[in-house]
Amino acid sequence: MPRRRLSQRQIERIRAIQDRRRRRLEERTTDVMEQLDDAEPRAGRVVVRHGSNLAVEDDQGQVHHCLLRRNIGQPVCGDRVVWQPTGTAAGVVTALQPRDTVLSRPDYGGRDKPLAANISLIIVVVAPRPAPSGYLVDQYLVAAELIGVQALILANKMDLIDPPERGAFLQAFAHYPAIGYPLLPVSVKQDPQLEALRPHLAERTSILLGQSGVGKSSIVQALMPDRDIQIGRLSKATGLGRHTTSASTCYRLANGGHLIDSPGVRSFRLGAISRSQLEQGFREFAPFLGHCRFADCSHRHEPGCALRAACEQGIIAPQRMESFHHLAGLAAG
């Protein structure tokens, strides 16, 4: 759905409302500060946030309702924080730890707004139906490279196609494992345990990306049959009610990994990036960048293009080169 453009006045009004709301919450937070005893600071991870209310998971997997101390930044789902229990009231988040990675999206004013932090694996989901777009897959992979996150490709709904068709379908993705993106054919319908995927999720914080209808919700459901129970537990811990489901939420998986899920995170797209960022987003280009005869080589028709030479020698897949040009065209225009 196209995002509605807001006028400058509307943006200012929204910001004024947000500022007022923030001030009110800060006053409440100050009250809680006074109740802070000498409790030991503890480490935790933000599971969900609503304004200054946070659900923070400790190392044992217990979730605590916390408020946010003033001027420590804006934690998002997945952030590592320091928090202190208060004994009676909600705990207080007193510090935000540096982020390993952050996934952002521009807000209606065009400012980058973090959606989730410390993600370590992006799972790009594709399926025979709806038919995949190679450009979209590469766009997600560029995003993964720029954020500094590992990625893999999960080819779902394999039950929909016969073995010969399956071979042809997977062939279109066969160049990815060679550049370090595992390709896992699955069918969440036939194998709800997703045996092939599970080992990749352990000890990591993952998100699912992919076009509408490829099976992301079905995969989330299969990975977390207890998701509703977890949401219930969260609502109880935070007193925030079940609307937590619409916010980015970090769920604990049975094998120790985490999965961050929310409509916002799932519809994440690559924002505006420069040409050189795009080049860096294609990891197999790295050894050749800077080796073209012309510094401003477009890698299309110039003589002495190192990338095209690598492509001709079969080192760079032609589909990736084509995706690069397509995305470069989008970025330019």
Ligand SMILES: Nc1nc2c(ncn2[C@@H]2O[C@H](COP(=O)(O)OP(=O)(O)OP(=O)(O)O)[C@@H](O)[C@H]2O)c(=O)[nH]1
């Ligand atoms: N045959 C088959 N159907 C599947 C499989 N996985 C999901 N589906 C079906 O595909 C349809 C779309 O699945 P969803 O899980 O809603 O897809 P999604 O990616 O979450 O879609 P959005 O919420 O629109 O982004 C549903 O009817 C699912 O039952 C599979 O492995 N095999």
Ligand SMILES: [Zn+2]
């Ligand atoms: Zn070139």
